[in-house]
Amino acid sequence: MKKIYVDGENLTMNDMISVSRNHVKIALSKKGRKKVFESRKNLEKIVERQRVVYGINTGFGELCSVKIPPSKIEELQKNLLRSHAVGVGNPLSEEIVRAVLLLRANALSKGFSGVRIEIVEKLIEMLNKNVLPVIPEKGSVGASGDLAPLAHMALTLIGEGEAFFNGERMKSKDALKKAGIKPLKLESKEGLALINGTSVMTAVLALSVYDAEKLVKNSEIAGSMSLEALKGTDKAFDPEVMQVRKHKGQIDVAHNLRLLLKNSEIIKSHRNCQKIQDAYTLRCMPQVIGASKEVVDWVxxxxxxxxxxxxxxxxxxxxxxxxxxxxxxxxIAFAADFLGIAVSEIGDFSERRTARMTDSKLSNLPPFLTKKSGLNSGFMTTQYTAAALASENKVLAHPASVDSIPTSANQEDHVSMGTIAARKAEEIIRNVEYIVAIEFICASQGIEFHKPLKPGIGVQQAYKTIRKYVKKLDNDRIMYPEIEKIAELIRNGEIVRNVERRVGGLR
Structure with missing residues (x-):
């Protein structure tokens, strides 16, 4: 069975997804084991010289000047975890906690933290046996790292706090016992090494940016479907236009749109119409979605x-x-805020296309995409939901990283709020998945009114995928399960996979 080996150097985004979502097991590599061993030896030499070292034989934060005698070292580390486990709110999801355990094990295996090999191995054992600490989502200010949430994580190692075992919430000591794992006793610096780091904010952001990559491609596909439904033109995506403004994201999106719209009978049917140019949300897809794509790549x-x-x-x-x-x-704070802003803009763009399709004065389609309007409301209120989510995102997109509140009696006088930024970005992505799902459903309905003309080859494939789960709307029906289903297809990549099988890989 496949395993992923951690050494603090070679972990990839795909590794993270394999472990956090697909439950692939991990192990400490030989290289990682050697580095952890050497780092612990280095720390023990420092302790033997009786040097005063922060977090090893001193208090923490503003209390760093308080010296701790050797007899109290273990108690110091245990007290650190107990005092810092002050998170509140709902527990982080299983996949995020799995990612946190992976990232903490990987960071410690880099060999600069001074922990014993047993610490890294215990994190790995918990992850592999599905003992997942209960980590409240709120309480981190993002410096020194994710102290509160990681303290909750570390409590489980010593048999305190709470954990989920195979989905059931219980006391950590019971979860460890059921899994056949013995709790650890902490030695010098180990409590601090476990909680002082960015593993929570990074875990949240890593999973979010992975989802954002898929979401960008889905937004391109949905946008191309809307263009067909609204009888827009692909002329604005001409390669000559792209070559005089060489932003990579813009060029890539235009390339993808041309693939998706290739051989469109709908576009061909109105090539010589009197319409001069399309609305911005159709014409400027390369420029706007492309800018967001570049942000996702940077993050x-x-x-x-x-x-x-x-x-x-x-x-x-x-x-x-x-x-x-x-x-x-x-x-991480800057990256998370920028990701939230960029993805929020994709949602704004998508919602405006949905609004245009449902407005018969702008679309030249039946009111709210139903021939029996009046008796039926059609897609009227699906646009309400998209508008509500887009508006919510405008609040969520306000940067967390521009704020700082000093902590620890001003010893920690500037903090990042990175975990807040990452959680906001995650929420924005979930909202935009729904917004784009609504656009997919509305655009599929809009294309119905152009039959027997066929859309482009990529749009045809997306339409077929949508129609497997959402049938043409003739009379009003309950639609919220259909929105959920298409949002699921966005998250799991089914629409993109099916389209790419037809047109080739999208950039």
């Missing part, structure tokens, strides 16, 4: 760096311990 690069980074403090090197700031979540 992915930030995440790929962070998932293989040491974000602990202090960091343990061969001859010294260095107190530094790798725990600060600002890179």
């Amino acid at each position: 992915k690069k930030v995440v790929e760096i962070e998932i293989n980074s040491a974000t602990d403090n202090p960091l343990i090197f061969e001859n010294e311990s260095i107190s530094s700031g790798n725990f600060h979540g600002q890179p």
Whole structure:
């Protein structure tokens, strides 16, 4: 059976998805094992020299000047977890917690945290046996890293707090017992190494940017379907236009739209009509969706760096311990906020196309996409839902990273709010999946009115996929399960896969 080996250097986004969503097991590589062992030896040398080192023999935060005697080291680490486990709110989802455990194991295996091999192995064992700590979603300010949520994670290692085992919530000690896992006793620095890092915000953002990549492609497909329904033109996507403004995202989206609309009988039927140009939400898809695509690509690069980074403090090197700031979540905070803004804009664009299709004065289609309007409301209120979600996203897209509230008596006088930013981005993506799902359904209905003319080859394939689950609307029916189903197809990639089998890979 496939395993993913962690060493702090080579973890990929696809590895994260395999572990968090597909339950692929992980193991510590030989290289990672060696680095963890050497790092622990380096820390023990520092302790033997009786140096004062933050978090090893001192208090934490503003209490860093308080020296702790050797006899109290284990108690210090245990107290750290207990005092910092103050998160509130709903538990993080199973897939996020799995990603958190993976990222923490990977970060510690990089070999700069000074923990024993047993710590990394215990995280791996919990993950592989599906013992998932209950981690409340709220309470992190994003520096020093994700202290509160990671404290909840670490409590489970020592048999305290709560955990889910095979989906059932219980005390951690009971979950460990059921899984055949023995709780650990912490030694010097290990509590701090477990909780001082960006693993929660990075886990949330990593899963979100993976979903955002799929969502961008779905928005291109939905947009091309709407263009067919509204009898728009593909002329604005001409390669000559793209070559005089060489933004990669714009060029790629235009390329994809040309593939999707290839051989469209609908477009051909009105090629010489009197209409001069389309509305912006059709004509400017390469420029707007392309800009969002470039943001998603940039955020992915930030995440790929962070998932293989040491974000602990202090960091343990061969001859010294260095107190530094790798725990600060600002890179993730900025990336998460930017992702939220970019994806929110995709939703705005999609909702406006849905509104245009349902407005007979703009679309030249039947009112609300039904021939029996009046007796039937058709797709009138699906647009309401899209509008509500788009409006909600405008609130959620306000950056969290522009705010900072000092903590720990001003010792930690600037924080990133990165975990808030990441959670907001995740919520925006869920909302936009619904907005684009509504566009898919409305555009499929709009295309019905142009039969027997056929749309482009990519649009045809998307239409066939939608029609497997959502039939043509003749009379009003309950539609919320259909919206949920198409949103699921967006998330699981079915629409994109089917279309790419027909037209080739979308950029």
